[in-house]
Amino acid sequence: xxxxxxxxxxxxxxxxxxxxxxxxxxxxxxxxxxxxxxxxxxxxxxxxxxxxxxxxxxxxxxxxxxxxxxxxxxxxxxxxxxxxxxxxxxxxxxxxxxxxxxxxxxxxxxxxxxxxxxxxxxxxxxxxxxxxxxxxxxxxxxxxxxxxxxxxxxxxxxxxxxxxxxxxxxxxxxxxxxxxxxxxxxxxxxxxxxxxxxxxxxxxxxxxxxxxxxxxxxxxxxxxxxxxxxxxxxxxxxxxxxxxxxxxxxxxxxxxxxxxxxxxxxxxxxxxxxxxxxxxxxxxxxxxxxxxxxxxxxxxxxxxxxxxxxxxx
Amino acid sequence: xxxxxxxxxxxxxxxxxxxxxxxxxxxxxxxxxxxxxxxxxxxxxxxxxxxxxxxxxxxxxxxxxxxxxxxxxxxxxxxxxxxxxxxxxxxxxxxxxxxxxxxxxxxxxxxxxxxxxxxxxxxxxxxxxxxxxxxxxxxxxxxxxxxxxxxxxxxxxxxxxxxxxxxxxxxxxxxxxxxxxxxxxxxxxxxxxxxxxxxxxxxxxxxxxxxxxxxxxxxxxxxxxxxxxxxxxxxxxxxxxxxxxxxxxxxxxxxxxxxxxxxxxxxxxxxxxxxxxxxxxxxxxxxxxxxxxxxxxxxxxxxxxxxxxxxxx
Numbered sequence: 001x002x003x004x005x006x007x008x009x010x011x012x013x014x015x016x017x018x019x020x021x022x023x024x025x026x027x028x029x030x031x032x033x034x035x036x037x038x039x040x041x042x043x044x045x046x047x048x049x050x051x052x053x054x055x056x057x058x059x060x061x062x063x064x065x066x067x068x069x070x071x072x073x074x075x076x077x078x079x080x081x082x083x084x085x086x087x088x089x090x091x092x093x094x095x096x097x098x099x100x101x102x103x104x105x106x107x108x109x110x111x112x113x114x115x116x117x118x119x120x121x122x123x124x125x126x127x128x129x130x131x132x133x134x135x136x137x138x139x140x141x142x143x144x145x146x147x148x149x150x151x152x153x154x155x156x157x158x159x160x161x162x163x164x165x166x167x168x169x170x171x172x173x174x175x176x177x178x179x180x181x182x183x184x185x186x187x188x189x190x191x192x193x194x195x196x197x198x199x200x201x202x203x204x205x206x207x208x209x210x211x212x213x214x215x216x217x218x219x220x221x222x223x224x225x226x227x228x229x230x231x232x233x234x235x236x237x238x239x240x241x242x243x244x245x246x247x248x249x250x251x252x253x254x255x256x257x258x259x260x261x262x263x264x265x266x267x268x269x270x271x272x273x274x275x276x277x278x279x280x281x282x283x284x285x286x287x288x289x290x291x292x293x294x295x296x297x298x299x300x301x302x303x304x305x306x307x308x309x310x311x312x313x
Numbered sequence: 314x315x316x317x318x319x320x321x322x323x324x325x326x327x328x329x330x331x332x333x334x335x336x337x338x339x340x341x342x343x344x345x346x347x348x349x350x351x352x353x354x355x356x357x358x359x360x361x362x363x364x365x366x367x368x369x370x371x372x373x374x375x376x377x378x379x380x381x382x383x384x385x386x387x388x389x390x391x392x393x394x395x396x397x398x399x400x401x402x403x404x405x406x407x408x409x410x411x412x413x414x415x416x417x418x419x420x421x422x423x424x425x426x427x428x429x430x431x432x433x434x435x436x437x438x439x440x441x442x443x444x445x446x447x448x449x450x451x452x453x454x455x456x457x458x459x460x461x462x463x464x465x466x467x468x469x470x471x472x473x474x475x476x477x478x479x480x481x482x483x484x485x486x487x488x489x490x491x492x493x494x495x496x497x498x499x500x501x502x503x504x505x506x507x508x509x510x511x512x513x514x515x516x517x518x519x520x521x522x523x524x525x526x527x528x529x530x531x532x533x534x535x536x537x538x539x540x541x542x543x544x545x546x547x548x549x550x551x552x553x554x555x556x557x558x559x560x561x562x563x564x565x566x567x568x569x570x571x572x573x574x575x576x577x578x579x580x581x582x583x584x585x586x587x588x589x590x591x592x593x594x595x596x597x598x599x600x601x602x603x604x605x606x607x608x609x610x611x612x613x614x615x616x617x618x619x620x621x622x623x624x625x626x
Binding site for chain 1: 471479492559564597
């Protein structure tokens with residue numbers, strides 16, 4: 001049995017874990033991170049978490065087969081650099097070199113959506129499937145594609161950027177990417193809050209608390225508020241449509257939906273499936289199951305562990 | 314050097330070839346086919362073409378490593394059956410068994426768009442690329458995805474069915490598949506003819522001669538007819554938009570466009586690229602080249618030969 005050090009870097013905290021090659025999380029901890037955290041502080045946090053984790057379960061450095069690290073942002077996988085990671089404020093950082101110096105082991109990196117997709121495909125809702133699309137629907141939409149157990153990254157790491165499928169070609173909202181009408185402007189927590197503000201001004205949902213805002217909308221919908229139900233339906237409809245475009249291209253057997261918006265569960269998934277069926281080819285929809293993610297916050301570290309194991313394998 | 318028997322079944326003729334493992338076409342011939350051709354007649358045609366081909370280049374049956382056959386239609390690759398092939402009128406045919414009995418060698422089948430994609434990716438416009446989408450734009454839109462030299466078929470052979478991306482969600486035209494607003498209702502030769510009839514009633518283009526009809530429109534456009542240019546632009550625009558949806562999912566390095574409509578060359582490809590850039594992510598469009606197919610009618614037999622070689626390899 002080999003054990004791997006798994007890291008999932010977030011804007012407010014970084015999760016770490018020791019994960020074995022069977023997907024078992026042997027130790028789990030976290031340390032505080034923040035926007036513009038100095039790299040030296042971050043490295044020290046990782047080293048300390050690794051050291052404490054090994055102590056807790058009685059492992060030595062030589063028992064660890066390598067590290068896998070997931071980072072939200074644009075990465076250059078060929079050079080091992082972070083091109084830009086907005087939530088920790090890093091830009092053009094030679095990340096693999098820094099992490100390997102600090103941890104004294106081989107380090108593999110990928111973006112957080114890919115790493116979470118690998119986790120869900122390996123040990124979560126996509127377990128046993130041959131071709132998995134895993135979409136994380138929160139403030140934006142991230143996603144990863146796992147084919148025969150391997151991440152499919154495309155030629156420069158952009159495969160599965162389904163949040164930026166332009167689905168509303170006229171009068172679409174401006175997206176962070178600079179285009180208009182991207183799927184994530186219509187089928188994310190952000191879209192849910194914006195729609196809620198449009199149909200229910202009296203709801204008083206502040207745009208500053210996007211995820212909680214969306215949670216509020218979903219709670220209201222589940223308690224029978226018709227305006228909130230309409231909002232959830234519309235967001236679900238756009239997501240189902242966007243997923244049908246991806247499925248007609250990829251023909252996967254499982255689509256996993258995770259992230260904040262998926263916490264509404266079947267109340268959200270039902271209308272997603274309905275919309276999906278309208279625009280997916282019959283033989284494509286017959287072959288696919290749309291499921292909720294099951295690993296929650298652990299998807300990142302489980303996938304990071306898997307990534308490190310595949311690098312070794 | 315191993316040689317393979319390659320077959321590309323069409324509605325009016327079936328092309329056959331002997332292709333070596335370097336992609337060289339050593340012999341090429343064809344025999345007549347028609348809708349509802351009896352399977353016995355078809356088998357005899359194949360056997361005769363194989364025999365004549367071997368005689369022409371001095372090969373024996375033992376020199377042939379297997380056969381690859383491309384068929385337009387829905388296939389069940391697990392069972393080796395033709396579920397439905399409209400242009401030859403076959404349904405529920407145990408095709409691999411029949412072909413193996415007739416040819417006395419191992420037979421591999423796939424649909425014609427996949428086989429042509431494999432040919433273009435191997436020896437044509439996608440040569441050397443890591444991830445190729447090859448779209449054949451004629452009466453409809455067929456396409457195939459080749460990743461690291463292998464066809465990516467999806468879980469039940471439907472991967473790359475980009476002709477059925479629903480891109481016009483309101484007032485879309487009815488597609489053969491039963492849905493409305495599919496890409497192939499807007500970005501095919503059929504769409505070109507329909508649009509030409511709308512903007513230029515006096516053109517007198519008969520809907521019965523779809524491909525020639527589109528050719529007429531393209532010829533008019535190249536000779537400066539503004540109405541025809543507008544039609545070509547609109548069709549190209551839809552195709553570029555549809556390809557951007559696929560590229561934001563797959564992140565390929567090459568997109569190959571073949572089929573009747575591509576014969577307009579750069580006059581068609583230019584507006585396709587323009588539209589593509591509007592809705593593709595910047596990093597996706599930076600990584601991809603959109604090229605015309607180069608193998609023409611040979612793409613099918615070259616890909617069929619490759620498919621047989623991969624089966625053996």
